[in-house]
Amino acid sequence: MARPLSDDRRNAIIIAATALIAERGLSTSTADIAKHAGISNGSVFTYFETKTELFNAIYSELKEDLIQTVLAAIPSDQDEKSQFRCFWLARTQWGVANPGKRKVAAQLHVSDTITDASRRAATVSAAPILDLIDQVAKRGTLRAAPRGYVLELVEGMAGATMDFMIANPAMAEEASQAGFDAVWRMLA
Missing domain, CATH: 1.10.10.60 (Homeodomain-like)
Incomplete structure (x- = not known):
């Protein structure tokens, strides 16, 4: 046995x-x-x-860790802007607190080894977050843009904000707020 x-x-x-x-x-x-x-x-x-199976397991676990952290931070009883601010803070704080995980998630995100099934599972799990971003974006200048493009813009701005926060810890709070203001103006 x-x-x-x-x-x-x-x-x-x-x-x-x-x-x-x-x-x-x-x-x-x-x-x-x-x-x-x-x-x-x-x-x-x-x-x-296989190594591919291992990488997909890592991708799934990192995505789930990030998604659950962000979902736990978004209050359902607040207005859209407050919810989006909570999403932004949780997203950037997770990245700053977990630089190694963030780096690996970014590498796996662009890797051909990640299967469509793993990507779909992460999208399903992140649906409430993605729906919030869609809600905010449907009024702004990007309302006609493809969802994937909008999500990549948000993630790119979060990445730039996290990089600055890590490099300049004394200005981390200010950078996070500036990043939120910029992404909010871009979307809403």
Whole structure:
């Protein structure tokens, strides 16, 4: 009878892979991931049949962590602008607090190894956030723009804001507010 898989070991692989991808990029070897996780190289493939499967698991976990953090911060009983401000603050604070995760998520976002199924699952999970952005954008100058384009603009502005916040911690709060004001004016 096969031994049941360990959640702790699976999590160790994902944590090790995330740290190494943040440091070295997507070309990180599974041997290095295994070594960093404290397991044998073959054990990686016990939990993930391929490196692509591992990368998709990391992508899904990072997206879910970000999405749940942001959703928890958006109050349902406030006006649209207040909700959008809470989204913005949670999004940028998550990125500043998790620079390695942010870097890995960005690399995986543009990687061909991420499957359409993983991307769709993240979109479904993020539906309330995406709906909020759509609601705000439907009145502004980008109202006729494709949803994907609007989302990339918002993410690009969030990225620029987070980069500045990380590089200038004394001005982080000011930068976050300026970023929010700019993205709000762009959308609304």
